[in-house]
Amino acid sequence: MPELSLYFILSQIAVTIAMVFDFLSFQFKKRQATILCFIISASLISTHYFLLGKTAAGVITFLSVVRFITSYFSIKKKYLFLFITLNTLSLFFTYNNTSDFIVYIGSVIFMTGNFHADNKSMRKLMMLGTSIFILYNFIIFSPMAVIMESSFLMSNFIGYYRHYIKTKKI
Numbered sequence: 001m002p003e004l005s006l007y008f009i010l011s012q013i014a015v016t017i018a019m020v021f022d023f024l025s026f027q028f029k030k031r032q033a034t035i036l037c038f039i040i041s042a043s044l045i046s047t048h049y050f051l052l053g054k055t056a057a058g059v060i061t062f063l064s065v066v067r068f069i070t071s072y073f074s075i076k077k078k079y080l081f082l083f084i085t086l087n088t089l090s091l092f093f094t095y096n097n098t099s100d101f102i103v104y105i106g107s108v109i110f111m112t113g114n115f116h117a118d119n120k121s122m123r124k125l126m127m128l129g130t131s132i133f134i135l136y137n138f139i140i141f142s143p144m145a146v147i148m149e150s151s152f153l154m155s156n157f158i159g160y161y162r163h164y165i166k167t168k169k170i
Helices: 006-025 031-051 055-073 077-094 099-114 119-139 143-169
Strands: none
Touching: 006 031, 006 143, 031 055, 031 119, 031 143, 055 077, 055 099, 077 099, 099 119, 119 143
């Protein structure tokens, strides 16, 4: 269990604010609105990881901010491969322990979702990636991040139900 330092407390505050944007993200049907919420949230989550001293997670999550900005404007597969390469390089240079691989795998799954034009496919991949990040945040003991990712997963399920399952029943 980490010491309740100022950095730990600030990290938990940052991730709590990110949680609001994560919850909002999947309540929009338009992909661009969803991505805009991701940009804000990922900025705060990256800060959270740096405050916890998790450099690999901080760098990979910061790269996701750039990735979200890119995927807002283009879903070309060449960018997907560029970001997978950048994440792989960042893991190579910041690797500290085996849990860093968990962040890497979750991020690659998120990336694949970001570059899908179909919102439905994006949501499914985001659910899988979120589940992996829940595990990572549990391992590094970031309770608010576990709650945040869990609420993100729940929001995604709710949005998916509202936009793709409920509409079929009508």
